[in-house]
Amino acid sequence: MDLNERSRNILRAVVVSYIERALPIGSQTVTKSFSFGLSPATIRNIMAELEDRGYLSQPHTSAGRIPTPKGYRLYVDELMEEDHPTLFDEEFLKENYLSTKREDPHALLLETTRMLSLLSHYAGVVLAPKISETRLDRLEFILLRKGHVLVLQVSKDGLVQHRIIDADPELTQKDLSRISAFLNEKFGGLNLDEIRLRLLQQMRAEKDQYDRLLQKAMELGRKALEEPPQEELYVIGTSNILNLPEFAENLEKMKALFKTFEEKAAILKLLNNSITTEGVQIFIGSENRMPGIEDCSLVVSSYRSGDRIVGTLGVIGPTRMEYDRVIPLVDHTAKLLSRLLDQD
Amino acid sequence: MDLNERSRNILRAVVVSYIERALPIGSQTVTKSFSFGLSPATIRNIMAELEDRGYLSQPHTSAGRIPTPKGYRLYVDELMEEDHPTLFDEEFLKENYLSTKREDPHALLLETTRMLSLLSHYAGVVLAPKISETRLDRLEFILLRKGHVLVLQVSKDGLVQHRIIDADPELTQKDLSRISAFLNEKFGGLNLDEIRLRLLQQMRAEKDQYDRLLQKAMELGRKALEEPPQEELYVIGTSNILNLPEFAENLEKMKALFKTFEEKAAILKLLNNSITTEGVQIFIGSENRMPGIEDCSLVVSSYRSGDRIVGTLGVIGPTRMEYDRVIPLVDHTAKLLSRLLDQD
DNA sequence: ATTTAGCACTCTGTTGTATAGAGTGCTAAT
DNA sequence: ATTAGCACTCTATACAACAGAGTGCTAAAT
Numbered sequence: 163m164d165l166n167e168r169s170r171n172i173l174r175a176v177v178v179s180y181i182e183r184a185l186p187i188g189s190q191t192v193t194k195s196f197s198f199g200l201s202p203a204t205i206r207n208i209m210a211e212l213e214d215r216g217y218l219s220q221p222h223t224s225a226g227r228i229p230t231p232k233g234y235r236l237y238v239d240e241l242m243e244e245d246h247p248t249l250f251d252e253e254f255l256k257e258n259y260l261s262t263k264r265e266d267p268h269a270l271l272l273e274t275t276r277m278l279s280l281l282s283h284y285a286g287v288v289l290a291p292k293i294s295e296t297r298l299d300r301l302e303f304i305l306l307r308k309g310h311v312l313v314l315q316v317s318k319d320g321l322v323q324h325r326i327i328d329a330d331p332e333l334t335q336k337d338l339s340r341i342s343a344f345l346n347e348k349f350g351g352l353n354l355d356e357i358r359l360r361l362l363q364q365m366r367a368e369k370d371q372y373d374r375l376l377q378k379a380m381e382l383g384r385k386a387l388e389e390p391p392q393e394e395l396y397v398i399g400t401s402n403i404l405n406l407p408e409f410a411e412n413l414e415k416m417k418a419l420f421k422t423f424e425e426k427a428a429i430l431k432l433l434n435n436s437i438t439t440e441g442v443q444i445f446i447g448s449e450n451r452m453p454g455i456e457d458c459s460l461v462v463s464s465y466r467s468g469d470r471i472v473g474t475l476g477v478i479g480p481t482r483m484e485y486d487r488v489i490p491l492v493d494h495t496a497k498l499l500s501r502l503l504d505q506d
Numbered sequence: 507m508d509l510n511e512r513s514r515n516i517l518r519a520v521v522v523s524y525i526e527r528a529l530p531i532g533s534q535t536v537t538k539s540f541s542f543g544l545s546p547a548t549i550r551n552i553m554a555e556l557e558d559r560g561y562l563s564q565p566h567t568s569a570g571r572i573p574t575p576k577g578y579r580l581y582v583d584e585l586m587e588e589d590h591p592t593l594f595d596e597e598f599l600k601e602n603y604l605s606t607k608r609e610d611p612h613a614l615l616l617e618t619t620r621m622l623s624l625l626s627h628y629a630g631v632v633l634a635p636k637i638s639e640t641r642l643d644r645l646e647f648i649l650l651r652k653g654h655v656l657v658l659q660v661s662k663d664g665l666v667q668h669r670i671i672d673a674d675p676e677l678t679q680k681d682l683s684r685i686s687a688f689l690n691e692k693f694g695g696l697n698l699d700e701i702r703l704r705l706l707q708q709m710r711a712e713k714d715q716y717d718r719l720l721q722k723a724m725e726l727g728r729k730a731l732e733e734p735p736q737e738e739l740y741v742i743g744t745s746n747i748l749n750l751p752e753f754a755e756n757l758e759k760m761k762a763l764f765k766t767f768e769e770k771a772a773i774l775k776l777l778n779n780s781i782t783t784e785g786v787q788i789f790i791g792s793e794n795r796m797p798g799i800e801d802c803s804l805v806v807s808s809y810r811s812g813d814r815i816v817g818t819l820g821v822i823g824p825t826r827m828e829y830d831r832v833i834p835l836v837d838h839t840a841k842l843l844s845r846l847l848d849q850d
Numbered sequence: 851a852t853t854t855a856g857c858a859c860t861c862t863g864t865t866g867t868a869t870a871g872a873g874t875g876c877t878a879a880t
Numbered sequence: 881a882t883t884a885g886c887a888c889t890c891t892a893t894a895c896a897a898c899a900g901a902g903t904g905c906t907a908a909a910t
Binding site: 530533553564567 | 872873874875
């Protein structure tokens with residue numbers, strides 16, 4: 163049932179050629195570009211077999227072959243020689259990326275996205291750490307106007323997020339400061355889910371107590387943490403996609419793709435799914451079931467801060483992506499980002 | 507030299523028809539769609555004259571006419587009957603926009619952009635108020651780790667921005683709190699430019715004084731305000747542009763346009779230029795000299811918070827934009843936003 | 851038992867030609 | 881001043897012819 167070595171070589175040749183040329187690959191092209199010591203006729207037989215088995219497809223009877231997602235999958239999993247980032251990419255990152263200021267995680271993540279886009283020539287995406295899953299460093303409340311409170315969350319890794327919530331109009335800034343201090347004391351170092359849980363427990367326990375400020379602290383804390391904070395997704399380089407021939411020819415696909423890019427929800431969902439898995443993951447074309455990007459491939463990797471996975475980053479490009487270059491790039495970038503986030 | 511009434515009517519007819527149909531307009535179309543009581547031949551004469559004068563152009567000898575930017579300009583300035591937003595737009599905004607929560611200006615601005623895009627069917631843009639030009643309500647410093655300080659700025663209209671700066675590593679949170687209090691006391695209610703100026707003056711004056719904390723306060727204040735804060739531009743609905751026939755047919759223009767959208771710099775510049783002018787401004791096609799959007803028109807209006815102009819918003823669409831619908835829409839939206847920002 | 855040369859066949863894309871249609875500009879009549 | 885009429889121009893479309901790339905199959909060669 164398995165493909166023999168020769169068939170695999172031919173498949174590799176077709177995939178590599180197609181990635182380079184974006185045109186259906188015929189038996190002649192294969193014989194010319196690679197030296198298998200086989201005639202076109204033989205190649206044709208093998209290609210026909212590969213098509214039967216679902217690794218290649220033909221746009222029409224008398225055309226060359228194009229890899230199917232299954233074909234790319236085999237290539238990526240078993241045939242590709244992927245090892246290190248290219249020397250250029252590695253050097254470039256060392257010179258231009260590692261030197262970015264690390265004090266503001268936002269700036270750092272943005273720069274990471276830019277690097278991914280720049281070096282891959284596709285679109286770079288970075289899903290920012292969800293502040294709710296990081297350990298809390300500080301929680302501050304600042305009174306804006308009566309009844310409106312600015313909540314400032316700072317995580318241990320320096321991630322900052324602010325949000326405005328409604329609150330008891332009787333609270334003064336003094337109350338708020340005391341509440342901040344109290345909550346920081348009590349919950350500093352925990353992650354938000356834990357805090358939320360403890361708050362609820364405690365509120366139940368102390369329901370009947372008379373310490374009104376304590377109650378307000380609990381109430382405010384709960385409110386501050388209850389709504390899921392907006393998820394932050396950086397996307398840079400979508401216009402790179404416009405240069406690819408496969409989309410230039412198919413306006414409909416491009417429309418769908420750009421709508422997806424603009425709405426971000428589908429991409430968020432995909433990246434969120436990948437956050438549980440360690441290392442590089444690859445979604446090839448229709449393997450990912452997201453409408454709009456079913457003609458794209460994604461190469462994503464989770465990254466960490468300290469010993470916890472906190473987010474994912476990656477590259478979105480055509481199924482005809484240069485996997486052997488992009489996969490090590492994404493892997494490497496994820497590691498560099500993890501390192502940058504860790505060194506504090 | 508001026509166009510007579512009849513020519514102006516014909517020009518209006520051509521512009522209106524072209525906006526609707528996106529195809530060169532011939533003399534027959536004009537006679538059929540409008541009843542001027544003139545034969546096609548007469549229309550032709552007039553159109554030829556309009557072309558001579560630069561209001562219309564012909565893609566080729568035997569085609570109908572297309573308005574030039576000059577033609578659109580005359581239409582917009584003198585021929586168009588623009589008055590109110592459509593009933594639908596007005597109702598829609600009343601129902602869906604005026605009810606948005608106003609406590610978080612960011613959310614509000616985002617919603618505004620969404621509305622502009624939704625109702626115009628083009629791309630909506632909103633340039634957020636520059637916090638440096640708003641009056642300061644609060645300035646808070648929070649120590650992240652040694653030498654890194656989170657600066658939190660809150661403006662009187664509730665605009666919040668945070669930034670991370672390097673600072674004297676010897677400063678403790680206690681120092682920072684005192685500095686915050688001091689600066690708030692001294693400068694609350696002023697705008698950042700004023701504050702910056704006063705700080706410099708004062709620093710010079712008190713150079714030789716021995717109050718070290720005061721000096722540090724000055725120094726920190728200066729640092730916190732020195733770098734221009736990033737400008738915030740919301741853009742929503744770029745993918746609407748993909749549906750327009752003029753761009754679908756011209757891939758190159760579309761590429762340029764989307765690159766411009768992604769980079770945002772050109773749009774920022776344009777909107778910043780418009781911030782000094784009150785009311786609605788219109789840039790038609792090549793009138794705006796920004797590469798990438800020279801085939802687009804912009805309808806923008808400044809908006810205010812209280813009695814000061816703080817930002818601009820608008821719509822980016824094809825030169826063939828439905829000006830009579832979009833201009834009142836932009837105008838109306840700007841006024842609504844101003845009202846929402848004011849009611850505090 | 852493979853491999854391959856040879857060949858008929860298929861499909862695309864390009865080129866050239868004819869044609870219909872839309873629209874113009876000009877002239878002469880109203 | 882307007883317009884009917886007409887010759888002219890240019891585009892878009894359809895169609896045919898054809899070159900080119902590529903295939904699959906068969907029979908010969910290794």
